Amino acid sequence: MMTKLIYLTHTSFKSLILLSYCLFSFSAKSQANKVNTLTASEFTELHQCDKKFEYDVYFLDRNVGYLHRTIKWDKNSKNARATVTSNAEVTFLWLDSTYQQKSTMAFSPHYKHFLTPSFSQKLTGIKSREMQADISDNGLTSRVTLNDDVSHYQQTDENKNNPLYDLDTLGAQIRLNLLQGKTRFTLFRQASKKIKSYQFEVAGTEVINHEKWGKLTATKVIEVGKYKSTVLWFSAKHDHQLIKAELDMIFSPVVWLSHFAKQCD
DSSP states (O other): OHHHHHHHHHHHHHHHHHHHHOOOOOOOHHHHHHHTTOOHHHHHHHHOOEEEEEEEEEETTEEEEEEEEEEEEOTTOSSOEEEEEEEEEEEETTEEEEEEEEEEEEEETTTTEEEEEEEEEEEESTTOEEEEEEEETTTTEEEEEETTEEEEEEOOGGGTTSOEEOHHHHHHHHHHHHHTTOSEEEEEEEOSSSEEEEEEEEEEEEEEEETTTEEEEEEEEEEOSTTTTEEEEEEGGGTTEEEEEEEOSTTOOEEEEEEEEEEOO
């Protein structure tokens, strides 16, 4: 029973991190057709703003942790490139977990999607680890160093046109897909020991009650593949960002956006 408790708590924490990075925008079809062209000015307006996010984590209505995230774009780079830093902490009973990640993400004008050149990650507590990943070949191959052990991964022929992402860039690509009017899509993430796939589907809108901002009409998104218990809500009044995340598990945290700031030059 103790082993099961530890495993489920750790799994919830990892799922919490994934949910908190899925940040995207949803728009009408007419806007999506315009965004498909992705002119320089449109890209700057839609994507190249510095942003700060703060999330609170609850379990049984008790605050058990937080997740903070910042996106900083390199204004001196000729290519669209940003540095994303994240840190989180969850304390449940006697089990403490912390998470830190720093990643670079870039947009490919040729392939019309985001790429993850590299990212580093540190997890303390249960199953602590340090990870460094370098992704090349337009996102199709990766070199992962996990606690000094090196492994190599690559997409299969079936998925050869789909790049590998870290958690941060995965969220940026979801946002881009939704801006382009896509309602069902599959994305791939480079995890510590394997490649994971996620199938997302827009399930309509729903009114939710936020403690800080009151009633909000949010876009509801579900994962319909292996992780089908994942449910996400996004608020149009908050830059169409993730406003709530929920996991249908024994130890299921509820994640709420508590602060959001956006700075566009």
